[in-house]
Amino acid sequence: MLDEKKVKQIVGEVLKQIDLQDRIKPGTIPVGVSGRHIHLAQEDLETLFGPGYKLKVMKDLSQPGQFAAEECVMLVGKKGVIEKCRILGPVRKATQIEISVTDSFALGIPAVVRDSGDTKGSPGLIVVGPKGAVNLKEGVIVAARHLHMHTREAEKFGLKDMDRISIKTSGPKAVVFCNVLVRVNDQFALDFHIDTDEANAGNVKTGDRVEIIA
Amino acid sequence: MLDEKKVKQIVGEVLKQIDLQDRIKPGTIPVGVSGRHIHLAQEDLETLFGPGYKLKVMKDLSQPGQFAAEECVMLVGKKGVIEKCRILGPVRKATQIEISVTDSFALGIPAVVRDSGDTKGSPGLIVVGPKGAVNLKEGVIVAARHLHMHTREAEKFGLKDMDRISIKTSGPKAVVFCNVLVRVNDQFALDFHIDTDEANAGNVKTGDRVEIIA
Numbered sequence: 001m002l003d004e005k006k007v008k009q010i011v012g013e014v015l016k017q018i019d020l021q022d023r024i025k026p027g028t029i030p031v032g033v034s035g036r037h038i039h040l041a042q043e044d045l046e047t048l049f050g051p052g053y054k055l056k057v058m059k060d061l062s063q064p065g066q067f068a069a070e071e072c073v074m075l076v077g078k079k080g081v082i083e084k085c086r087i088l089g090p091v092r093k094a095t096q097i098e099i100s101v102t103d104s105f106a107l108g109i110p111a112v113v114r115d116s117g118d119t120k121g122s123p124g125l126i127v128v129g130p131k132g133a134v135n136l137k138e139g140v141i142v143a144a145r146h147l148h149m150h151t152r153e154a155e156k157f158g159l160k161d162m163d164r165i166s167i168k169t170s171g172p173k174a175v176v177f178c179n180v181l182v183r184v185n186d187q188f189a190l191d192f193h194i195d196t197d198e199a200n201a202g203n204v205k206t207g208d209r210v211e212i213i214a
Numbered sequence: 215m216l217d218e219k220k221v222k223q224i225v226g227e228v229l230k231q232i233d234l235q236d237r238i239k240p241g242t243i244p245v246g247v248s249g250r251h252i253h254l255a256q257e258d259l260e261t262l263f264g265p266g267y268k269l270k271v272m273k274d275l276s277q278p279g280q281f282a283a284e285e286c287v288m289l290v291g292k293k294g295v296i297e298k299c300r301i302l303g304p305v306r307k308a309t310q311i312e313i314s315v316t317d318s319f320a321l322g323i324p325a326v327v328r329d330s331g332d333t334k335g336s337p338g339l340i341v342v343g344p345k346g347a348v349n350l351k352e353g354v355i356v357a358a359r360h361l362h363m364h365t366r367e368a369e370k371f372g373l374k375d376m377d378r379i380s381i382k383t384s385g386p387k388a389v390v391f392c393n394v395l396v397r398v399n400d401q402f403a404l405d406f407h408i409d410t411d412e413a414n415a416g417n418v419k420t421g422d423r424v425e426i427i428a
Contacts, residue, residue: 010224011380012428101387101414102316111417113386142417144386166225168392172327172358173315175415176390178382200315201389201415203325203356214226 029147029167031208032062032191033199036099037086038073038127044095044136045087048073048129055089062191063148065090075099076126079108085127094119095136097127098143100195114141115181145198146181147212148188157212160184166214167192169202176213177202243361243381245422246276246405247413249300250313252287252341256305258350262287262343269303276405277362279304289313290340293322299341308333309350311341312357314409328355329395359412360395361426362402371426374398380428381406383416390427391416 046053055069069087075097082103096119104111109123124136147167154160161184168176177198192210199205259267269283283301289311296317310333318325323337338350361381368374375398382390391412406424413419 008426008428101417102410105414113417142387166390168390172393173356174392175412176380176382176392178388178390179386195415196316197411197414198389200319200411201409203315203327212222214222 029192029210029212030190031169031199031204031206031210032193033204033206034098034143034193034195035086036075036082036097036103036196037068037088038075038098039088039092039096041093041095042091044127044134045091047132047134048127050131055087055091057089061088062189064187064189071129074128075107076128077107077109080106082106095127095134095139097125097136097140098195099140100197101142102197104142109140111142112140113144115144115146116141143193143195144179144181145177145192145194146183148183148185148191148193150188150190151184151186153190154182154184165212168211168213169204169208170211171203173201173203175202243404243406243424243426245383245413245418245420245424246407247418247420248312248357248407248409250289250296250311250317250410251282251300251302252289252312253302253306253310255307255309258309258341258348259301259305261346261348262341264345269301269305271303275302276403278401278403285343288342289321290342291321291323294320296320309341309348309353311339311350311354312409313354314411315356316411318356323354325356326354327358329358329360330355357407357409358393358395359391359406359408360397362397362399362405362407364402364404365398365400367404368396368398379426381424382427383418383422383424385417387415387417389416 057067058070059068061067067089069089071087072084075082075085101111112122119139119141122138123140124138125140127134127136159182163182165180165182166176166178167180271281272284273282275281281303283303285301286298289296289299315325323339326336333353333355336352337354338352339354341348341350373396377396379394379396380390380392381394
C-alpha cells in the first residue's frame, strides 16, 4: 500500500511531465465524437419505416462497413422528447440507443453507463418513425467511452481487446478519461469514441488528437 | 527528462492505487455544478429591468453572500437563442456571462475558456430583459473549472491561491479534471465548480465528492 502523500506527489510530477510532452509532440489517437444515435434490429426498422425497408447510406463512418443513415427517428421519454436521433447502419440483432447524460435529463430516464451490446436491464423508451412506433423495453445506454484499434495497432501499443486504459486531452480544459475500453479487431480503425458531453467537457472535436497515458 | 514508457507505467500504477483508495474512502471535495448564468453590472441590470432595479434573492449559493436571483434573461447569439439564463447576484463591476461549450454551439459563438473576471477580448452577444436589451461587446466565457477553499482549508491541503491542480471523479465515467484553478479566500467555502458539460461527462452532480490527486 503506497502512502497517500507519496502517491499524490508522484502523480503531480508525472502529470507535469506529460503536459510538457504534450507541448513537444502531438497526441497519436484521433478523437471521434458520437452524437446520440440508434442501431435498429430489422424488425424494429420495419415497424418504424414499413415492411422490407432498407436504410439509405448518408455517410460512411470511421469503422469499416458502418454508416450514418439518411433516416432519423424521434425518441419519447417520460419527461421529454428528442425529435431527431440519427440511425446508424447496418441493422443489428438488437435495437440499441446511445444517448448522453444530458439527453437522459431531457428524456427523463436514468443515465445507465454500459459497454455497447450490454443492454440487459437498461431503460427503455418509445421510438417513433414515419410508419409506426416501437415501445422499447430496454436498450437505452450511455455508451462507455472506448478506443477502437486494429490488431496491428494493438500490438504496437502493447494493448489487447477489453483492456481498460486512460486517455488525456490537452488545452485549458484538459481531462483524463479513465476506464476507456479497448476494442481490438482486424476490421477496426484507430478511433477514440466519446459522447458529446465528454467532447464538450474537454473542448475537443472529431479529428483532434489525444494521448494514451496509462 | 523521464523516459516516456516509465512515465506511463508509473501513472498506471498510481491511478490503480487511487482507484483502490476511492473504494476505501469517499473523496473529500464537494462538487458544485454551475449551470449557465450571468453576473450583471448595475448599469446593465437597469437597462434590462428598469431604473433602480434590485435583484430578488431566490436561493443562497455555496459561496457566502452570493445568490441565485429570481430573475432570468434571454441570450441571443448569431446562430441561436437561449431563452433562460439565470442571473446571479449581487451585481458586479462588469457584466460576465458563463456558458458551457454546448451552449456556445447553440448560440453560434466561440467557446473561450477563461478564469472568472478575465473577459478581455472574449465574445459578446445580445442580452434581452423585460425592459430592454444590452449589446454586450465582450464578457461571454466558458469559465475554467476551479476549486474554492477557505484559507484554513488551503493550509490543510498544502495549496495556495492560483495553484493549478488535478481532481478525479469516480465511477464508470471517471475523469481527471486537469488545470483546476485554486481560489483561496477567508470568505470561500470548499466547493469544486464545474460546468454542466463537465458534470455530465463525469456523471457527477452537485454534492458528490471528488478527490484531489495532484
